[in-house]
Amino acid sequence: MALRSFTSLSRARVCCGRRSALGVVSSDSFGGLRALLVPSSERKPFAGERRRRAAKSGMEDSGRWALARRGSSIAGPDAIEHVARTLLKRYGVVFWRLLAREAAWLPPWRELLRVYRRLEGRGEIRGGRFVAGLSGEQFALPEAIGMLREIRRRKDSGDLISVSGADPLNLAGILTPGPKLAALTGNRVLYRDGAPVALFAGGEVEFLETLDPADQWDARKALLRGAVWVRTTASSAKLETTRVEHELERQS
Numbered sequence: 001m002a003l004r005s006f007t008s009l010s011r012a013r014v015c016c017g018r019r020s021a022l023g024v025v026s027s028d029s030f031g032g033l034r035a036l037l038v039p040s041s042e043r044k045p046f047a048g049e050r051r052r053r054a055a056k057s058g059m060e061d062s063g064r065w066a067l068a069r070r071g072s073s074i075a076g077p078d079a080i081e082h083v084a085r086t087l088l089k090r091y092g093v094v095f096w097r098l099l100a101r102e103a104a105w106l107p108p109w110r111e112l113l114r115v116y117r118r119l120e121g122r123g124e125i126r127g128g129r130f131v132a133g134l135s136g137e138q139f140a141l142p143e144a145i146g147m148l149r150e151i152r153r154r155k156d157s158g159d160l161i162s163v164s165g166a167d168p169l170n171l172a173g174i175l176t177p178g179p180k181l182a183a184l185t186g187n188r189v190l191y192r193d194g195a196p197v198a199l200f201a202g203g204e205v206e207f208l209e210t211l212d213p214a215d216q217w218d219a220r221k222a223l224l225r226g227a228v229w230v231r232t233t234a235s236s237a238k239l240e241t242t243r244v245e246h247e248l249e250r251q252s
Helices: 009-021 030-037 077-091 096-101 109-122 142-153 213-227 234-251
Strands: 025-027 065-067 126-128 138-140 160-164 188-192 195-201 204-207
Touching: 009 025, 077 109, 109 126, 109 138, 138 142, 160 213, 188 213, 195 213, 204 213
Parallel strands: none
Antiparallel strands: 025 065, 126 138, 160 188, 188 195, 195 204
């Protein structure tokens, strides 16, 4: 929205203030909020006025304003089916509790359920009980069923996988027992053979299972390495490794 096109910036301030309070528009910077909160006696003088008072913030410095997305933007059967197929490709197996970390603007489960039932009727996907201990209908791609059977027969490898708390795979406390981890970028959840064993939040490591000292060291190292920015040059990588080792020694 080009604020310069308004005849009066005071009118723009009033309009943006009212619509911002209703959640209809939003600014791309904190300058917009400052422009709405600054008292009238401290606002920046408008063009044509000859006041010499020092200005703290004005509408002309408030950045860009745009309409805020409200409600679900997914409408129509084709769009809903596209989302349903995308979720199937992402997870292989889908059910209602798996969508807890997905975006709030996705279609509700009842609409996705209609699509999955229709795809099952066509023979494109399979319905059944693929994940034990969870209620509700479950659907899976045919190739995912074969992979699940292979994983069930495979012996545990002990591989550690660190996932950001903001990742949709942060399902600790949702699909598994134990505490939940806030969906923040700086948080980490550590999986071993598909089960969460440790959480990293607020600079502290919390173990969900009893591990021996060697496994605890590996788990802390995996979590802290995932929580810091790893540089690519050899010298900086060495410094980053030293930093991680010092952090591990401090917490141990």
